Every structure is written in structure tokens, then in C-alpha cells.
Amino acid sequence: MPLVNTKEMFEKAYKGGYAIGAFNVNNMEIVQAITEAAGSLNAPVILQVSSGARKYANSRYLIHMVKAACENFPDLPIALHLDHGDSFELCKACIDDGFTSVMIDYSGHPYEENVEVTKKVCEYAHDVKARGRYITVEAELGTLAGVEDDVKVEFGKSSYTDPEQVQDFVTRTGVDSLAIAIGTSHGAYKFKAEQCTRNKDGILVPPALRLDILEEVSRRLPGFPIVLHGSSSVPQEYVKIINEHGGKMPDAIGIPEDQLREAAKRSVCKINIDSDLRLGMTAAIRKHFDEHPDHFDPRQYLKDGRDYVRETVKHKIVAVLGCDNKA
Numbered sequence: 390m391p392l393v394n395t396k397e398m399f400e401k402a403y404k405g406g407y408a409i410g411a412f413n414v415n416n417m418e419i420v421q422a423i424t425e426a427a428g429s430l431n432a433p434v435i436l437q438v439s440s441g442a443r444k445y446a447n448s449r450y451l452i453h454m455v456k457a458a459c460e461n462f463p464d465l466p467i468a469l470h471l472d473h474g475d476s477f478e479l480c481k482a483c484i485d486d487g488f489t490s491v492m493i494d495y496s497g498h499p500y501e502e503n504v505e506v507t508k509k510v511c512e513y514a515h516d517v518k519a520r521g522r523y524i525t526v527e528a529e530l531g532t533l534a535g536v537e538d539d540v541k542v543e544f545g546k547s548s549y550t551d552p553e554q555v556q557d558f559v560t561r562t563g564v565d566s567l568a569i570a571i572g573t574s575h576g577a578y579k580f581k582a583e584q585c586t587r588n589k590d591g592i593l594v595p596p597a598l599r600l601d602i603l604e605e606v607s608r609r610l611p612g613f614p615i616v617l618h619g620s621s622s623v624p625q626e627y628v629k630i631i632n633e634h635g636g637k638m639p640d641a642i643g644i645p646e647d648q649l650r651e652a653a654k655r656s657v658c659k660i661n662i663d664s665d666l667r668l669g670m671t672a673a674i675r676k677h678f679d680e681h682p683d684h685f686d687p688r689q690y691l692k693d694g695r696d697y698v699r700e701t702v703k704h705k706i707v708a709v710l711g712c713d714n715k716a
Contacts, residue, residue: 392459394489394525395468398433399566399614399658407711408653411435411470411616412702413663415442417454418695419670424458426702428465430713435490435659437470440479452487465716470527472661480510484524492568496529500554503528507562515563527616527659528562530554531570552605559610566614566659569606571599571652573619573644593642600651607656614658621664622646622709624701627672634675641668646709653711662705669697 398409412423414436427434436455438448455469470490471483480491493510495503507528514524531550550569559567587593606615623643631638649660673693677684684690707713 390459390463390466392456392469392487392489393466394523395435395470395527395614395659396523396525396565398435398466398468401715402658402712403612403614403656405715406654407715408657408660408709409433409435409712410702410705410710411437411472411659411661412666413437413439413442413472413661414451414455415445418691419666419698420451420454420458422666422695422698423702424462424465424467426699426706427467427716428462430703430706431465431716432706432710432712432714433466433468433716435468435470437472437661438483438488439472439663440475448483448486468525474510477506477509477513480526481513484514484520488524489522490525490527492527492529494529494568496532496568500558503530504558504561507558507564511563511565525565526563527566527568528558528564529568529570529616529618530558549599549602550606552602552609555606556609559613566616567606567610568616568618569603571602571617572596573598573617593640595642595644598644598648598652600648600655603652603655603657610656613656615656616659616661617649617652617657618661620644620649620660621662621668622649624665624668627665627668627697630672630676631668634672634679636671636675649709650711653709660710665701665705666698669701670694673697 402409414420420436423434423436438451442451459467468490469488471480471488471492473494474480474492475494480493483491491514493507495506511526514526517523532548548570555567621643622645623641628638628641653660674690677690677693
């Protein structure tokens with residue numbers, strides 16, 4: 390099966406009460422781990438590329454690795470998505486290179502500028518006559534705190550999505566899906582200690598997601614696919630392994646998985662997961678180096694990293710997204 394856009398994926402997800410996992414890819418091992426997990430569970434999947442990944446690996450390498458995954462799993466719906474595109478020019482370049490979905494993120498700009506640039510991207514992406522295919526477009530209203538590659542928003546400067554803007558925005562831009570801010574956050578340090586409580590073991594407990602905002606957005610946009618960014622749960626077992634093997638990640642905390650599953654049962658059709666994969670890869674490699682100080686072949690420790698990432702994705706597909714056997 391060739392690469393697909395997200396239109397049919399999201400239509401099925403909305404009706405079925407599940408979400409599609411959008412996992413960030415940076416190298417061959419991560420592409421393999423994600424698609425092997427999705428293939429084993431017959432789950433549709435979105436492989437997304439950030440600006441940081443483009444700089445690290447070169448977009449063409451990533452595109453061809455994703456196409457190789459399509460050849461290995463010919464019956465699996467796979468979309469190639471640009472994550473956090475910050476300009477029309479970048480979105481256009483990715484569309485021209487063969488991406489099947491793009492995100493234009495102008496959420497940090499004034500509302501009217503966000504509308505204007507998003508509309509321009511949609512007009513280019515939706516021009517089937519020009520390229521013979523429809524490219525789906527995601528945009529964002531509201532801003533998430535945290536750090537992800539070139540996306541950096543200080544705590545205290547984030548803002549929830551205003552439900553009163555969503556109808557106007559979607560109507561005027563023609564966007565295919567909308568990322569909203571309801572309390573998720575980028576990175577492995579999603580919340581400061583003062584934003585949280587602590588449980589009996591001293592582990593930070595984050596504030597609850599604003600599912601009331603999600604409900605109001607869904608009421609105003611019935612049947613429309615919603616996206617959640619910054620949705621890694623930061624598995625504490627990985628944080629523990631990292632810290633026990635030379636790492637230093639105090640108070641790393643993520644989004645509770647039960648809240649993400651609840652969002653997926655509603656109108657959230659795409660959930661972005663990146664930090665959890667990085668943590669799995671790092672935990673495996675740190676553990677491997679400690680246990681095998683004589684090893685120097687990258688294939689030895691990267692294999693462990695790939696295994697951890699694969700198991701992480703399989704867990705997310707079943708426990709969080711609910712998209713197993715939905716391909």
C-alpha cells in the first residue's frame with residue numbers, strides 16, 4: 390500500500406472511538422520499531438517528522454525509510470506527516486517531497502495571521518488537479534508549554550484553546566484536523582513541581598486535562614477530528630532505568646494514560662507521542678552500556694533501543710489509542 394493521507398484514518402477513528410498514534414521518527418531503528426509494532430497489531434499509524442528530525446537525518450533519508458516500511462507492511466495504512474511546520478514554504482517543500490499530511494503551526498502568531506497562513510497551506514495542499522493527490526492539513530489553536538525541537542514555549546505563556554474560535558477558524562481555513570490545547574505539554578518535563586501534587590511515593594501527579602474544553606470544541610465541531618500534541622506519559626520505569634544507569638532526570642512526568650484514552654474515546658483522532666520513544670531508546674542504551682562495558686558495536690545497543698521502542702508503541706496502540714486491529 391502506498392503512503393496515505395489521514396482523511397480516511399480519522400473518519401474511521403472518530404466513528405470508532407479510538408485514536409491514531411502519531412509517532413516521531415528520527416532514524417532507521419525508530420521507523421522499524423514503530424512499524425513493526427503497528428504491523429503486529431494491525432494498527433494504522435502516522436510517522437511524523439519534525440524540523441529537528443529533518444535537520445538531523447535529512448528529509449530524503451527519512452522519506453525513503455518510511456517508504457521502505459510501506460514495502461515491508463504492504464497492507465498497513467501509513468501516513469507521512471510534517472510535525473510543527475512553521476511556514477508555508479516548509480509545508481510546500483514537504484508536500485512536494487511526497488509527504489501525505491502536513492501541520493502548519495502558526496498558533497504562536499496573532500489569530501488573523503494564523504487563519505491567513507493556514508488557509509494558504511490548505512489551498513496548496515488540497516489542489517488535487519496540481520499533483521493528483523489530496524494532502525491533509527493540521528493546524529493548531531492555543532499554545533502548549535514545554536520544549537520539542539524548535540518549539541519552545543515557557544511555562545506560564547501557554548494558553549488553552551478558546552472554543553469560541555474553532556468554528557470560525559475551521560470554516561475560513563478549510564483545515565482537515567485541529568490540534569487544541571487542553572493541558573498537555575511538550576517534552577519529558579511537562580509540568581513544574583508547583584503545578585502538581587505528589588503521591589505517597591513522592592512522585593509528581595500532574596493536573597487533570599481540561600476535558601471540558603474538548604467537549605465544548607466537539608460540540609461546536611461535530612464529527613471533526615481533534616489532535617492532541619505533547620501526549621507522552623513519560624513511563625516512570627524508563628525514568629528509573631535512566632537514573633539508575635547514570636542519567637539525571639528528577640521529576641520527569643507526563644500525561645496519565647487513562648486521561649488520554651478517555652480523550653480518544655471522544656473526538657480526539659490523533660495523539661502525538663515522541664518523548665516516550667526517546668526515553669525507551671535512552672533507557673535501553675544506558676542499561677546496555679552499564680551491563681556490557683566492552684561493547685562498541687552500535688548494532689548491539691541500538692537493537693536493545695529498538696526493542697524498547699517497539700514494546701512502547703505496542704503498549705500505546707492497545708492501552709492508550711485503542712487502534713489495534715483497525716487497519
